[in-house]
Amino acid sequence: NSPYNGSVYDLTSSNQTFNVTVTDSSYISGVTFSFDNASINVFNLTPENSTGNWVVSYNVSELADGLHTVTVTANDSENNQNTVSLSFTVNVDNPTVTLQSPADSYSTANLTVSFNCSITDNSELSNITLYGNWSTGWHANSTNSVNGTNNATTFSTTLAEGMYTWNCLGIDTSSNEAFASSNRTFTIDQTAPILRTISAGTPGETSITITWITNESSNTSVHYGTTEALGSQDTGTSFETSHSEGLSGLTAATIYYYNVTSCDVLGNCQTNGSFTFTTAAASSSGSGSSSGS
Numbered sequence: 340n341s342p343y344n345g346s347v348y349d350l351t352s353s354n355q356t357f358n359v360t361v362t363d364s365s366y367i368s369g370v371t372f373s374f375d376n377a378s379i380n381v382f383n384l385t386p387e388n389s390t391g392n393w394v395v396s397y398n399v400s401e402l403a404d405g406l407h408t409v410t411v412t413a414n415d416s417e418n419n420q421n422t423v424s425l426s427f428t429v430n431v432d433n434p435t436v437t438l439q440s441p442a443d444s445y446s447t448a449n450l451t452v453s454f455n456c457s458i459t460d461n462s463e464l465s466n467i468t469l470y471g472n473w474s475t476g477w478h479a480n481s482t483n484s485v486n487g488t489n490n491a492t493t494f495s496t497t498l499a500e501g502m503y504t505w506n507c508l509g510i511d512t513s514s515n516e517a518f519a520s521s522n523r524t525f526t527i528d529q530t531a532p533i534l535r536t537i538s539a540g541t542p543g544e545t546s547i548t549i550t551w552i553t554n555e556s557s558n559t560s561v562h563y564g565t566t567e568a569l570g571s572q573d574t575g576t577s578f579e580t581s582h583s584e585g586l587s588g589l590t591a592a593t594i595y596y597y598n599v600t601s602c603d604v605l606g607n608c609q610t611n612g613s614f615t616f617t618t619a620a621a622s623s624s625g626s627g628s629s630s631g632s
Contacts, residue, residue, distance in 0.1 A: 341356060341357065341358055342355060342356075342357065342425070342427060343425075344425040344426060344427075345426065345427065345428075346427040346428070347427070347428045347429075347430055347462075347513060348399040348400065348427060348428070348429050348430070348431075349400070349429075349430050349431060349513035349514060349515060352399050352400050353398055353399075353400055354396050354397065354398050354399075355396065355397060355398075355399045356394060356395075356396050357372060357386075357394070357395050357396070357397065357409060358386075358392050358393060358394040358395075359386075359392070359393050359411045359413075359423065360391055360392050360393075361391060361393055361413045362391060363413075363415045363419070365415040365416045365417050365419070366415060366416040367388075367413060367414070367415055367416075368414045368415055368416050369413070369414045370385075370386055370388070370393040370411065370412070370413045370414075371383050371384075371385065371386075371411070371412045372384045372385075372386055372393075372395045372409055372410075372411055373409065373410045373411075373412065374397070374402075374407065374408075374409050375407055375408050384397060393411070393413075399427070399429055400429070400431055402429045402431075403429065404429055404430060404431050404432040404461055405428070405429060405461065406426060406427075406428050407426065407427055407428070407429060408424055408425070408426050409424065409425060409426075409427070410422055410423070410424040411423050411424070428462070430461065430462040430511065430513040430515060431513075431515065432460070432461055432515065433460075433515045433516060433517035434458050434459065434460035434464065434509040434510070434511050434515060434516070434517055435458065435459045435460070435509075435517065436456060436457070436458050436467070436507050436508070436509040436517055436518060436519040437456065437457045437458075437519060438454075438455075438456055438505075438506065438507060438519045438523055439455040439456060439457055439491065440453070440454070440455045441453075441454070441523070441525055442523070443523040443524060444523075444524055444525070444526075445523075445524075445525040445526070446525065446526045446527075446528055446604070446605060447525070447526070447527055447528070447605065448527070448528060448529050448605040448606055448607060449527070450497050450498060450499070450500075450527060450529070451495060451496070451497045451498075452495070452496060452497075452498060452525065452527070453493055453494070453495045454469055454493065454494045454495070454496075454505060454507070455491060455492070455493045455494075456469070456491065456492060456494075456507035456509070456519070457489075457490070457491035458485060458489075458490055458491070458507075458509040459488060459489045460488050460489075460509075460511045460515075461488065462488065462511050462512065462513060462515075463486065463487070463488065463511060463512045464485045464486055464487060464488060464490055464509070464510075464511050464512070465484070465485070465510045465511055465512045465514075466482050466483060466484050466485060466509075466510050467482070467483055467485055467490075467492050467507050467508065467509050467510075468480075468481070468482040468483075468507065468508045468510075469481050469482075469494040469496075469505065469507055470505060470506050470507065470508060470518070471496070471503055471504065471505040471506075472503055472504045472505075473496075473498050473501075473503050477504075479508070480494070480496060481494050481496070485509075498527055499527070500527045500528060500529055500530065501526070501527060502524060502525070502526045503524065503525055503526075503527075504522045504523070504524050505522065505523055505524075505525070506518045506519050506521075506522045506523070507519055528603070528605055528607065529605075529607060530607060531601075531602075531603070531607040531608055531609035532553040532554060532555050532557040532601045532602070532603055532607070532608075532609050533553060533554040533609065534551050534552075534553055534599060534601055534609055534611045535551065535552050535553070535554075536550070536551055536552050537549070537550075537551040537599055537611060537612075537614065538550050538551070539597070539614065539616035542589075542616050542617060542618045542619055543589075543618065543619055544589075544591040544592075544618055544619045544620070544621055544622070545587060545588060545589045545590070545591060545618065546585065546586060546587040546588075546589060547585070547586050547589065547595075547616060547618065548583055548584070548585045548586075549561050549583070549584050549585075549586065549597065549599060550581075550582060550583045550584075551582050551599055551601075551611075552580055552581050552582065553580050553582065553601045554580070555580065555603055556578040556579055556580055556603065556604065557578055557579075557580075557582075557601035557602055557603045557604075558574070558575060558576060558577065558578055558601060558602050559574065559575035559577070559579075559582040559583075559584050559599075559601060560572065560573070560574045560575070560584070560599070560600040560601070560602075561573050561574075561584045561586065561597055561598070561599055561600075562597060562598050562600070562612075563586060563595050563596065563597035563598075564595065564596055564597075565590075565593060565594065565595060565596070566596065567596050567613060569596060569597070569598070569613070573585070573586055578603075578604060582599070582601065584599075589618050590618065591618050591619060591620055591621040592617070592618060592619070592620040592621060593617065593618050594615055594616075594617050595615065595616055595617070595618065596612075596613045596614070596615055597612060597613060597614055597615070597616070598610055598611060598612025598613045598614065599611055599612060
C-alpha cells in the first residue's frame with residue numbers, strides 16, 4: 340500500500356511506514372519485510388498485523404545512498420507463499436563541490452572577477468550559490484541552477500580593491516548541500532608601488548648609478564636624456580624593493596634629466612621625476628717641463 344514505488348527519501352525523511360494488505364482464505368501464518376541496503380546486505384523486519392494491514396516503520400535516512408528494494412513475503416497455514424516488491428531511493432549523500440577558478444591566493448588588477456565551480460552527486464542537482472565576504476560580510480551572492488549529476492557554472496562580480504574570501508555551496512533536489520572543502524582567497528590590487536629615496540649618488544664622467552626603494556616588489560626602469568624629452572631608457576627585469584640601475588656612455592660635464600619607474604607584478608606602475616644630475620668634468624692629462632744647465 341505504501342510507500343509508492345519510486346519514492347525518494349533524504350536525511351529529513353526519518354521514520355517511514357511500510358504497509359501491505361494481505362488477504363487469504365486460510366490463516367496468515369507470517370509476513371516478512373526484507374530490505375536491501377544498496378550493497379546486497381539484506382535485513383528483515385517483522386511487521387505488526389493491524390486488521391489485515393501489516394505494518395513496519397523504519398528510519399530510511401540510516402540506509403546507504405542509492406536504490407533500495409523492499410520485498411514483502413506472506414505465508415499462510417497451508418504453506419502457500421506470495422511476494423511483492425517495490426523500489427525506493429535514498430539520497431543522503433551531500434554533493435561534492437570543487438572550486439575550479441580562480442586559484443587560491445589569486446591576484447589581479449581587474450575589478451571584475453569570474454568564479455567557476457563544479458559539482459557532482461549521486462542524484463539530480465539543483466543549484467550552486469557563490470558565497471563571498473564582500474559588501475555585507477559572508478553572504479550568498481548569486482545562485483545559478485544546474486541539472487544532471489555532474490555540472491559546473493560561472494559567476495562574475497565587480498568589486499573594489501581588497502582581499503576577499505569565497506566558496507560555492509552546491510545543493511541537490513533532495514536538499515542535501517555542501518560547500519567546497521576549503522575557502523579560497525583573492526586580491527584585487529590597482530595601487531602602484533610607492534617610490535622613495537631616489538638618488539643619483541655621485542656622478543662619474545661617463546656613468547652614474549640611480550637608486551631608489553619601493554614598498555612592494557616591482558621592476559626597475561630609468562628614462563634619461565640631455566633634454567626634458569629624455570629619450571633613452573635602461574630597464575631591469577627582476578622584481579625587488581631595492582632598485583639600482585647603472586647608466587653608461589654619458590658625456591662628461593653635462594646636465595642630464597631623468598625619471599624612474601617601477602611596476603608591480605600586476606602591471607600597476609608609478610613614475611617619479613623628472614630629476615637632474617650633472618656628470619663630472621673630464622679629467623685633464625697632466626703636463627710638465629724641466630730644464631737643466
